[in-house]
Amino acid sequence: MVKQKEDLLQQKSPAEFFADNRTIAGFDNPGKCLYTTIRELVENGLDAAESISQLPEIEITVTEISQQQLNRMRGVTNHDRIDEELYQDFETDGVKQKRLAKEAKEMERLEKQAAKRGDTAAALDGKKKELEVKRAQASRADKVFFQVTVRDNGMGMAHKDIPDMLGRVLSGTKYGVKQTRGKFGLGAKMALIWSKMSTGLPIEVTSARPGSATRSYFKLDLDIQRNQPNVHEQKLLDNSDGWHGAELSVIIAGNWQYYRAKVLKYLQQIAVITPYAQFEFAFQAEDEKNSIRVTFARRTTTMPQPPKATKHHPSSVDLELIKRLAASTPCTSLISFLSKEFDCISRDLAEKIPLEMRCDPSTSPAELTSKQIVAMHDLLHQLRFHNPDGAHLSPAGEYNLRLGIMKELRPEMVATHQGAVGVHEGHAFIVEAAISVGGRNIKPGLNIHRFSNRIPLLFEGGSDVITRTAIKRINWSQYKINQTSDKVGVFVSLVSTKIPFKGAGKEYIADDVEEIQLAVRTAIQQCCVQLKNKITKQQAARDQRQRKKNLTKYIPNVAAALFTVLQAVADRKEDEQAAKRRRRDEEAEEVVLGVRSGDVTEPTLVARLQQHVEQIDVDMALEYQLQQGVTEAAKLEAHLMPLSARHAYGPEAHCDVGVIRRLQEL
Numbered sequence: 212m213v214k215q216k217e218d219l220l221q222q223k224s225p226a227e228f229f230a231d232n233r234t235i236a237g238f239d240n241p242g243k244c245l246y247t248t249i250r251e252l253v254e255n256g257l258d259a260a261e262s263i264s265q266l267p268e269i270e271i272t273v274t275e276i277s278q279q280q281l282n283r284m285r286g287v288t289n290h291d292r293i294d295e296e297l298y299q300d301f302e303t304d305g306v307k308q309k310r311l312a313k314e315a316k317e318m319e320r321l322e323k324q325a326a327k328r329g330d331t332a333a334a335l336d337g338k339k340k341e342l343e344v345k346r347a348q349a350s351r352a353d354k355v356f357f358q359v360t361v362r363d364n365g366m367g368m369a370h371k372d373i374p375d376m377l378g379r380v381l382s383g384t385k386y387g388v389k390q391t392r393g394k395f396g397l398g399a400k401m402a403l404i405w406s407k408m409s410t411g412l413p414i415e416v417t418s419a420r421p422g423s424a425t426r427s428y429f430k431l432d433l434d435i436q437r438n439q440p441n442v443h444e445q446k447l448l449d450n451s452d453g454w455h456g457a458e459l460s461v462i463i464a465g466n467w468q469y470y471r472a473k474v475l476k477y478l479q480q481i482a483v484i485t486p487y488a489q490f491e492f493a494f495q496a497e498d499e500k501n502s503i504r505v506t507f508a509r510r511t512t513t514m515p516q517p518p519k520a521t522k523h524h525p526s527s528v529d530l531e532l533i534k535r536l537a538a539s540t541p542c543t544s545l546i547s548f549l550s551k552e553f554d555c556i557s558r559d560l561a562e563k564i565p566l567e568m569r570c571d572p573s574t575s576p577a578e579l580t581s582k583q584i585v586a587m588h589d590l591l592h593q594l595r596f597h598n599p600d601g602a603h604l605s606p607a608g609e610y611n612l613r614l615g616i617m618k619e620l621r622p623e624m625v626a627t628h629q630g631a632v633g634v635h636e637g638h639a640f641i642v643e644a645a646i647s648v649g650g651r652n653i654k655p656g657l658n659i660h661r662f663s664n665r666i667p668l669l670f671e672g673g674s675d676v677i678t679r680t681a682i683k684r685i686n687w688s689q690y691k692i693n694q695t696s697d698k699v700g701v702f703v704s705l706v707s708t709k710i711p712f713k714g715a716g717k718e719y720i721a722d723d724v725e726e727i728q729l730a731v732r733t734a735i736q737q738c739c740v741q742l743k744n745k746i747t748k749q750q751a752a753r754d755q756r757q758r759k760k761n762l763t764k765y766i767p768n769v770a771a772a773l774f775t776v777l778q779a780v781a782d783r784k785e786d787e788q789a790a791k792r793r794r795r796d797e798e799a800e801e802v803v804l805g806v807r808s809g810d811v812t813e814p815t816l817v818a819r820l821q822q823h824v825e826q827i828d829v830d831m832a833l834e835y836q837l838q839q840g841v842t843e844a845a846k847l848e849a850h851l852m853p854l855s856a857r858h859a860y861g862p863e864a865h866c867d868v869g870v871i872r873r874l875q876e877l
């Protein structure tokens with residue numbers, strides 16, 4: 212029987228699979244491909260720097276390249292068009308008229324809107340320019356390409372490993388049980404696959420290990436069918452200046468116009484979670500006026516402890532993993548195998564497990580039969596073990612998180628919380644959260660920022676455990692936060708040796724892991740409790756200010772009215788006065804006498820009323836303190852110290868509650 216074409220058995224290499232299913236890895240459309248390429252290369256740079264405890268310095272350059280330029284690079288001749296009408300961007304006269312009319316209308320609308328809002332001429336010009344750029348980009352016939360170059364100061368790559376690291380899908384150094392940004396051994400290769408698919412150009416890599424006298428240069432691409440690197444050029448260059456790190460450069464199709472905001476947001480968020488890193492970003496447009504240069508400056512040199520590799524927790528192992536470990540271990544007995552290859556198995560316990568399996572404890576792991584491996588697997592899933600302690604994890608830390616938020620958003624208030632170590636399928640995890648209120652570039656409502664293993668997640672937020680928890684499982688009003696009108700920043704970061712991502716694109720964290728769900732909720736709630744305290748105090752202070760303002764507003768009128776009355780009394784004849792004298796107390800009598808002698812005037816009344824309002828303030832503050840308990844309310848954090856050796860303490864001011872010393876420059 213002749214086989215039908217569709218019956219033919221075919222095989223795909225991993226590279227082919229990911230080339231056909233780019234979306235899985237976050238390479239959906241040209242714009243998203245540009246974004247993900249930047250992201251993957253930046254995260255590799257951060258991992259590489261942190262792995263040698265180096266404060267990361269990441270330079271990202273995105274250079275716009277026109278179709279003509281690209282053709283020149285590829286040695287393809289640029290031809291003039293013979294028949295314009297064949298091209299997608301050809302406009303008939305009618306279509307052109309319609310477009311021009313639409314643009315004129317849009318301009319008119321902008322002008323009206325600006326007049327209504329009272330915008331300045333410069334603001335209006337800015338908007339018009341934006342419109343023109345959009346129009347120019349939309350009408351451009353040429354496709355736009357980008358050279359993405361990312362340079363870091365990390366550990367670099369060994370010369371011999373570079374082709375495999377970057378030219379073979381599913382190869383990397385981050386597969387162990389360790390918290391890293393990268394995991395799958397895919398990201399950089401996807402950028403290369405996309406460059407192959409969209410421009411056909413190879414990747415260029417320069418790298419040096421710390422202390423290396425040479426730096427490696429490679430130009431390579433990836434044979435998608437065979438899933439193997441294809442080296443075009445390689446050389447060893449001089450490294451006498453002692454540089455270490457890596458610089459990767461790819462040329463890909465992309466869309467800057469639609470993904471500009473996402474790229475900048477990503478960089479801002481990665482700057483929030485890694486305030487100890489310095490990011491230099493440059494976008495070089497063909498037209499210089501559209502170029503951008505942004506620096507996300509380092510604000511601290513305190514780096515979290517680098518994550519450490521740990522061992523597999525017995526409750527998380529599967530049959531295949533046990534087989535693999537048993538075949539590769541140098542241990543010669545089951546006792547040492549169990550105690551050395553697994554986390555949370557003490558020597559004591561390791562001696563008991565083989566007995567439970569009805570196995571000789573001195574059996575070599577390499578000699579375990581399939582049945583014994585099955586027995587070990589079943590047993591490991593039935594026994595009780597300590598949970599991993601999370602010491603190998605590296606959360607950003609409340610200090611860094613707060614610092615990052617303060618530097619990027621400048622909120623009015625911020626609260627942070629780091630939760631206890633949790634466990635999911637034998638992998639330890641830690642959830643950290645920060646909630647901010649107010650700040651720049653933040654919209655009213657909940658602004659949710661998600662991080663996993665210290666990378667920002669910007670897409671598919673709707674299904675993420677953090678978004679869903681913040682929106683559905685927190686009763687914000689209980690903490691005096693209005694989730695629709697207050698500008699609330701919700702920052703949640705999860706670190707673990709295994710993040711339950713949905714998809715290889717690492718875009719969002721599953722919402723079905725109860726332990727993580729609960730930890731996220733608790734961390735947010737803990738921040739909210741801290742904020743509620745601050746908000747209550749702030750509200751009380753605001754109410755007080757308002758009351759004072761209201762009272763002060765009426766002082767001139769009240770003083771004038773009062774003075775008129777007092778004057779009328781003072782002007783009455785003596786006998787009338789005598790008749791009424793008995794009814795007035797002495798204090799009032801004194802005031803009337805004052806008015807008569809000219810000592811009490813209208814301004815005197817104004818001053819006394821103002822004094823009275825001030826006094827009410829002080830009384831209320833005291834009353835508040837008594838209600839709150841003196842220690843709580845009277846405590847005010849203050850940090851006073853000389854700015855430098857050139858400062859000394861000056862004169863002292865004494866008051867009931869303490870002494871204030873003023874700093875003086877020498």
Ligand SMILES: Nc1ncnc2c1ncn2[C@@H]1O[C@H](COP(=O)(O)OP(=O)(O)OP(=O)(O)O)[C@@H](O)[C@H]1O
Pocket residue numbers: 251255256259363365366367368376377382383384385392393394395396397398399400401456457458
């Ligand atoms: N800038 C770099 N410095 C040092 N090593 C790097 C750098 N970029 C990549 N590598 C090495 O190349 C390997 C493959 O990188 P790749 O981006 O393909 O995958 P990954 O980072 O391991 O995982 P993921 O697909 O989850 O990002 C990395 O594991 C790392 O060892």
